[in-house]
Amino acid sequence: MRIKGRVWKYGDNVNTDVIFPGKYTYSIFDEGEMAKHALEDLDPSFSKDVKAGDIIVAGKNFGCGSSREQAAICLKAAGVSAVVAKSFARIFFRNAINAGLWAITNDKVQDMVEKWDTVEIDLEKGEIIVCDRRLRFQPYPEQIKKIIEAGGLIPYIKSSTKRRRQ
Amino acid sequence: MGKTAVEKIFSKRLSRDIAAGEIVVVKPDFVLSHDNTAAIIDHFRELGVKQIENPxxxxxxxxxxVPAxxxxxxxxxxxxxxFVVEQKLSHFFDIGEGICHQVLAEQGFAVPWSIVLGADSHTTTYGALGAFSTGIGRKEVAAIWATGELWLRVPETIRFVITGRFQPYVLPKDLALYIIGKIGADGALYKSVEFTGETVENMSIASRMTLSNMSVEMGAKNGFCDADEKTASFLGIDRITPILPDPDADYEQVIDIDASTIPPMVAKPHTVDNVSPVDDVEGIKIDQVFFGTCTNGRVEDFEIAARILRGKKVARSVRVLAFPASRKVLLELVKRGIYxxxxxxxxxxxxxxxxxxxxxxxxxxADGExxxxxxxxxxxxxxxxxxxxxYLASPATAAASAITGVITNPQEMRR
Incomplete structure (x- = not known):
């Protein structure tokens, strides 16, 4: 599977409060509504200009702070196909997988791209293609790929329990 | 080779030798959720499971x-x-009992060797009681409700050896901010951290909870302090088996810290690792002071604040709000005259x-405040x-600053 998209570039320590402000965490439940507030306190232009398939490229510790799952969900709902970062905060990393959002760790991409560049990711080979250069990342194990491809943990458990019953 | 605290806890739980890096499936003893339970209920319903596996x-x-x-x-x-009534759940605490991490600890759900997961990043707090505890997502809680279990990767460990006595009016919060400033907001990413050494041994459980709580702010998965007689007395039990992590275990890093050299600290906007000594930012005007939270809302935190505020008034230009961490803490504040x-x-x-x-x-x-x-x-x-x-600071720095209306080193209150 390959994904290709435009780049939104951000720095280090992008925390879950700026991705999805705490004031909405107990009042917004609709994913489409969540998307409208994605990255609101970091980049107000994001939710207006984001297009389906866009890729976020960031520095280290992406998604640090609160465990709020909406941080991953709002990006996915906004159309983001993957987040490529130098490193991820651990709860965000789990939440991304469980929301069906590709979270890919690579420490070089952020230094090589600018906003609106195009990046292509080969999820099978574990390659990110940036301006004709191929950068490696550790491909996900099959189990994790299945969760993401099912659309997240909930659809995955539903489909696997159904299979077991059959 | 010896084992780290998390390696020992998981080895005991799974009755086999577990080393960092392994992925294990565990049945947590307890799984915590708070107001986000409303969203977790939706995920649980989506799974099509009728009954929670283990109520x-x-x-x-x-x-x-709270209140709404x-x-x-x-x-x-x-x-x-x-939902609690429908599923006949045993452990529900309504508004007014307090902050989830304080209440869960006071109620004795987190004990040495136990495994507690929670849909809140500060679930690391129970490491202070010798437990393995960490934050997970909402969907994962729904999955645990349905299946009783979850996979975890056993983390590598950074060991802090902390020695020396704190200076007057320097508190565990200052130590936590100092450490986070030193290693960065991602300095312990995916790792377990162990807080050891005489300074930690001499600390109250409340103080250890501050350290374990703040460990997620350096990216850690778990913030461990070993259990001792203070843990036993906090939990109201007679005997406790400490975890005793081995000093010769495969630690990724061992970091020595001399607590006696740490001054009162602050974290400046907008990241927790943007720290400096209070002295460097003294005199900055403040509009509000906020006492409380799962980090610093316990009796000893309000006690030191009251010691500084006794007989004095907060500055007219400052609004000062205080939220005790639990009903039990509140009652103690009343009994001791701190309230x-x-x-x-x-x-x-x-x-x-x-x-x-x-x-x-x-x-x-307000804007600009x-x-x-x-x-x-x-x-x-x-x-x-x-x-x-x-700005983040200790309760002592917050109290001193509430009086002056500007960021103030609490050590000056003694002079």
Missing amino acids: EQPVIILDHT STSKYANNHKKIRE ETLVESGVVMMNPGCGPCLGAHEGVL LCLSTANRNFKGRMGNPESSI
């Missing part, structure tokens, strides 16, 4: 938006109460709960307004 496993504590300030919050709470001291000095005493920490209600700041907070996060917009800013 003894969930611990649900309402604390984030909007009809949406009220409806969330109602939905949770109805009276704080009220007399001009502090606004609020109900047990998270208060303004997460910006969902109460104590929101500055809050000095004893909480754990100072991210942009954290307290509800991205046009305001937050």
